[in-house]
Amino acid sequence: MGEVKKHETPLMDDLKSGPWPSFVDDIYNYAEKKKKQACFDIMGQMELSYKNRETHWKHGGIVGVFGYGGGVIGRYSDQQEMFPSIWAFHTVRVNQPAAKWYHSSALRKLCDMWDHRGSGIVNFHGSTGDIILLGTVTEQLEYIFYDLGHQLKMDLGGSGSNLRTPECCMGMSRCEWSCIDTQDIIYELTMAFQDELHRPAFPYKFKIKVSGCPNDCVAAIARSDFSVIGTWRDKIKIDQDAVRAYVGGELKPNAGAHSDRDWGPFDIKKEVIDLCPTKCMFWDEGQKKLYINDAECNRCMHCINVMPEALWPGDDRGAVILMGAKAPILDGAQLSTVIIPFMKLEPPYDNLKNLLYKVWDYWMEHGKNRERLGETIQRIGLNRFIVDVLGLKPLPQHVKEPRSNPYIFWKEEEVEGGWTRDVAEFRKRHPA
Amino acid sequence: MSERPERPDPIYSQPYDPTLAEKLYNPQKPMENRVTDIGPPHYWQFLPPVIQRNYGKWKSHEILQPGVIKYKSQTGEVVYAVRCGTPRLESTDYVREICEIADKYCDGYVRWTTRNNVEFHVTDEEKLRALLEDLKGRKMPGGSYKYPVGGTGASVTNIVHTQGWIHCHTPATDASGVVKAIMDELFEYFQSHKLPAQVRLALACCLNMCGAVHCSDIAVVGIHRKPPLVEDERLEKVCEIPLVIASCPLGAIKPATVEVGGEKRKSVRVNVDRCMFCGNCYTMCPAMPISDGEGDGLALVVGGKVSNRITPPTFSKVVIPFIPNEPPRWPTTVKWIKKILEIYSQNARKYERVGDWIQRIGWERFFELTDIPFTWHLIDDYRLAYDTYRTSVHFKFTSHVETVTEFE
Numbered sequence: 001m002g003e004v005k006k007h008e009t010p011l012m013d014d015l016k017s018g019p020w021p022s023f024v025d026d027i028y029n030y031a032e033k034k035k036k037q038a039c040f041d042i043m044g045q046m047e048l049s050y051k052n053r054e055t056h057w058k059h060g061g062i063v064g065v066f067g068y069g070g071g072v073i074g075r076y077s078d079q080q081e082m083f084p085s086i087w088a089f090h091t092v093r094v095n096q097p098a099a100k101w102y103h104s105s106a107l108r109k110l111c112d113m114w115d116h117r118g119s120g121i122v123n124f125h126g127s128t129g130d131i132i133l134l135g136t137v138t139e140q141l142e143y144i145f146y147d148l149g150h151q152l153k154m155d156l157g158g159s160g161s162n163l164r165t166p167e168c169c170m171g172m173s174r175c176e177w178s179c180i181d182t183q184d185i186i187y188e189l190t191m192a193f194q195d196e197l198h199r200p201a202f203p204y205k206f207k208i209k210v211s212g213c214p215n216d217c218v219a220a221i222a223r224s225d226f227s228v229i230g231t232w233r234d235k236i237k238i239d240q241d242a243v244r245a246y247v248g249g250e251l252k253p254n255a256g257a258h259s260d261r262d263w264g265p266f267d268i269k270k271e272v273i274d275l276c277p278t279k280c281m282f283w284d285e286g287q288k289k290l291y292i293n294d295a296e297c298n299r300c301m302h303c304i305n306v307m308p309e310a311l312w313p314g315d316d317r318g319a320v321i322l323m324g325a326k327a328p329i330l331d332g333a334q335l336s337t338v339i340i341p342f343m344k345l346e347p348p349y350d351n352l353k354n355l356l357y358k359v360w361d362y363w364m365e366h367g368k369n370r371e372r373l374g375e376t377i378q379r380i381g382l383n384r385f386i387v388d389v390l391g392l393k394p395l396p397q398h399v400k401e402p403r404s405n406p407y408i409f410w411k412e413e414e415v416e417g418g419w420t421r422d423v424a425e426f427r428k429r430h431p432a
Numbered sequence: 433m434s435e436r437p438e439r440p441d442p443i444y445s446q447p448y449d450p451t452l453a454e455k456l457y458n459p460q461k462p463m464e465n466r467v468t469d470i471g472p473p474h475y476w477q478f479l480p481p482v483i484q485r486n487y488g489k490w491k492s493h494e495i496l497q498p499g500v501i502k503y504k505s506q507t508g509e510v511v512y513a514v515r516c517g518t519p520r521l522e523s524t525d526y527v528r529e530i531c532e533i534a535d536k537y538c539d540g541y542v543r544w545t546t547r548n549n550v551e552f553h554v555t556d557e558e559k560l561r562a563l564l565e566d567l568k569g570r571k572m573p574g575g576s577y578k579y580p581v582g583g584t585g586a587s588v589t590n591i592v593h594t595q596g597w598i599h600c601h602t603p604a605t606d607a608s609g610v611v612k613a614i615m616d617e618l619f620e621y622f623q624s625h626k627l628p629a630q631v632r633l634a635l636a637c638c639l640n641m642c643g644a645v646h647c648s649d650i651a652v653v654g655i656h657r658k659p660p661l662v663e664d665e666r667l668e669k670v671c672e673i674p675l676v677i678a679s680c681p682l683g684a685i686k687p688a689t690v691e692v693g694g695e696k697r698k699s700v701r702v703n704v705d706r707c708m709f710c711g712n713c714y715t716m717c718p719a720m721p722i723s724d725g726e727g728d729g730l731a732l733v734v735g736g737k738v739s740n741r742i743t744p745p746t747f748s749k750v751v752i753p754f755i756p757n758e759p760p761r762w763p764t765t766v767k768w769i770k771k772i773l774e775i776y777s778q779n780a781r782k783y784e785r786v787g788d789w790i791q792r793i794g795w796e797r798f799f800e801l802t803d804i805p806f807t808w809h810l811i812d813d814y815r816l817a818y819d820t821y822r823t824s825v826h827f828k829f830t831s832h833v834e835t836v837t838e839f840e
Contacts, residue, residue, distance in 0.1 A: 113450075129546075
């Protein structure tokens with residue numbers, strides 16, 4: 001390691017103060033300790049961006065490892081003379097273990113590799129879920145890939161027009177509400193779809209996210225083309241003694257989530273019964289008993305969230321499958337929409353895999369370049385997608401409300417006598 | 433079910449060999465020793481033994497204090513999870529220190545949340561106290577906490593965010609610096625449970641929105657305000673013109689033949705009156721740069737959420753169309769976020785998310801309470817805009833409404 005060149009970064013240095021962990025302080029610490037020129041240069045380039053309020057990264061740059069079409073994002077500085085050590089500063093996406101549990105032995109080894117082959121700067125984690133290794137040069141990419149495969153038993157994540165790295169909530173590892181084994185599902189799907197993940201063959205990106213319950217902690221409904229959200233279709237389980245303990249003030253509502261403000265004593269009517277969106281609950285003050293009309297419940301999780309010692313999702317568990325979420329580019333943001341209201345999910349999840357293959361087959365053939373699944377569905381119509389593409393029954397659960405216009409694209413076979421008519425016959429009945 | 437490896441793979445205990453890859457990879461024979469498509473490590477090996485024993489058997493949980501959650505299993509076992517904020521953008525040394533803490537208190541096991549928090553797990557209260565004490569003392573040289581404990585319950589938890597100026601080629605703002613500035617100011621709300629409900633913040637540095645910014649209680653999104661430049665001399669060499677034209681959602685880009693230095697070149701022209709500054713053309717074509725120090729800045733969107741709790745998942749709505757970039761501390765952005773948060777905190781009912789509160793009081797009241805100016809930019813004129821028009825006489829007479837007596 002030779003002499004390092006440091007840059008004056010008064011604007012970046014301002015972000016060292018304040019209570020929230022400072023990335024500037026952290027990166028400078030590391031840079032000083034390891035004498036990493038790339039870290040000094042990246043802070044220098046950021047300082048320049050802070051001065052003139054524009055990015056200094058060039059547009060794109062296609063780099064990667066042999067046989068893969070994704071997983072590495074090419075990045076080049078537009079200030080190569082000033083910051084030569086970050087002239088190339090590519091990102092490597094590493095597929096995270098499901099629900100982001102780690103052991104220090106694996107993390108340390110990954111850090112050692114990244115000190116050696118990259119900038120030493122990381123994101124734990126990227127928005128899609130990958131471990132992000134931030135900043136290396138093209139010459140290192142194959143070696144990084146070999147280190148990942150041979151020494152870390154890790155693989156690259158997705159980028160470009162392919163399956164993006166699937167992601168899930170913590171599921172059964174720590175949560176009592178998870179109606180499906182989110183981690184196992186994500187692991188199984190990721191392993192089954194390695195080809196789709198590494199070799200772009202789709203019209204655009206495709207994201208899969210799995211949440212264990214309708215609280216949707218991994219935001220599946222907002223940001224994945226294919227959203228799996230755990231749910232149940234039998235009765236909410238009730239421990240009436242525990243309900244009474246909440247009413248009596250022995251247990252803290254919402255697991256103590258409101259502990260730093262005096263909201264007054266817990267009021268089951270005000271805080272649970274009246275807030276129930278379907279008004280399917282009743283608290284019998286005389287009997288001190290909670291009644292739920294489960295057939296009317298829409299499983300919003302509020303009562304369960306408020307009384308976690310007393311209520312749980314039922315035992316007939318599965319998932320709602322929704323599709324089509326995306327961010328605003330281009331036609332505006334979309335949330336996923338219900339496609340299958342209830343699907344049982346047991347290993348090896350062949351039903352789920354088959355559904356995905358069916359969706360991809362259609363989308364790969366009919367989707368336009370850079371058209372997300374949700375946009376394809378909108379273009380052809382949700383009704384056609386459900387009925388003609390997937391072969392499913394149309395259900396009232398698919399819509400918030402039926403259409404208000406009667407402009408229905410009738411199919412010829414639905415209309416008695418078809419569409420072929422004789423105008424001469426018509427004019428016999430109705431002279432012009 | 434996939435086979436579950438009980439313990440971390442022994443390969444992780446072997447030291448990293450910095451020379452191995454050079455021995456294995458042969459550029460002349462790229463398939464030699466190539467390991468591909470092995471996928472991520474199996475999650476099970478990284479679960480602490482107490483988690484493995486109680487997987488799928490959890491009974492209930494309780495937040496003992498902000499950032500500390502106690503989980504009880506049907507088996508009678510308990511585990512305490514301690515949640516800490518992280519900057520997300522960090523060095524390997526920061527991760528190594530997490531490993532050191534995990535080794536000291538948690539047999540090496542650790543996990544990250546979807547919102548960039550790190551979580552340590554212990555099984556007895558004595559260790560819990562020691563861990564909390566230890567975390568409190570770990571600070572950066574500049575005085576910031578390395579691992580602040582919080583982010584549970586009715587708090588502001590860590591901000592989901594994107595790359596910004598550290599690594600992205602399309603951003604309209606920075607990410608990590610804005611997040612640092614916001615979280616410094618909202619720190620007390622990260623470490624307490626005094627809000628009416630959880631408040632999810634997010635930041636995206638451009639409209640591509642890598643993250644669920646569009647469904648957050650309060651979110652920042654970077655926007656451009658100047659049409660793209662067109663580099664005639666470069667465009668036909670680096671861009672596919674039909675794809676550039678197709679990339680514009682408003683059909684504002686047309687093909688054009690232009691003269692550059694006496695030579696005819698194929699290029700494009702932008703109808704600037706139709707441009708909505710989305711930047712999609714620049715994504716497709718490097719010869720159409722859109723970033724501009726004066727043009728770029730931030731918009732604030734509020735009232736969205738992801739959870740199905742009580743009300744359905746909802747998009748966030750634009751309430752401030754533009755705030756200039758003000759590095760390094762973005763004071764105007766921070767000021768407005770804090771103001772919205774505190775007005776919400778004072779006015780919302782228990783369990784009411786920001787969007788639920790606004791739905792109850794009405795948007796006109798929201799703008800009145802927060803003193804955010806309501807301007808023409810906030811009335812939608814894109815697709816589905818009609819869905820947002822007021823098609824009833826159900827509104828409140830806030831200070832915005834002037835009685836019209838004469839009209840000429």
